Amino acid sequence: MAAWGNRVANIRRVLGQVLFGMAVHEIVRANLRTRASLEHLFILITFGDLVGVPILPPYYCMRLLPFIVPEINGWRRRMLRERDLLDAIF
Helix, strand or coil: CHHHHHHHHHHHHHHHHHHHHHHCHHHHHHHHHHHHHHHHHHHHHHHHHHCCCCCCCHHHHHHHHHHHHHHHHHHHHHHHCCCCHHHHHC
């Protein structure tokens, strides 16, 4: 009887994942892309002087620095990366 319960639980889990993929997956991906672009823009506005775009006075940037430090290396890599047409599509 326990094997039957495991089988039903696995079927429910798989069906839940399939329904999630059919109904919500694209929305989740779009939300993650939007969040990433907003974070990218926020870091550009606050710490653009790292790549030569001074926008905010340094005082406010220094106040935000402890929250941004873990993401600076990845942001600089994304900012200075060459882009082509396929990046905009995918």
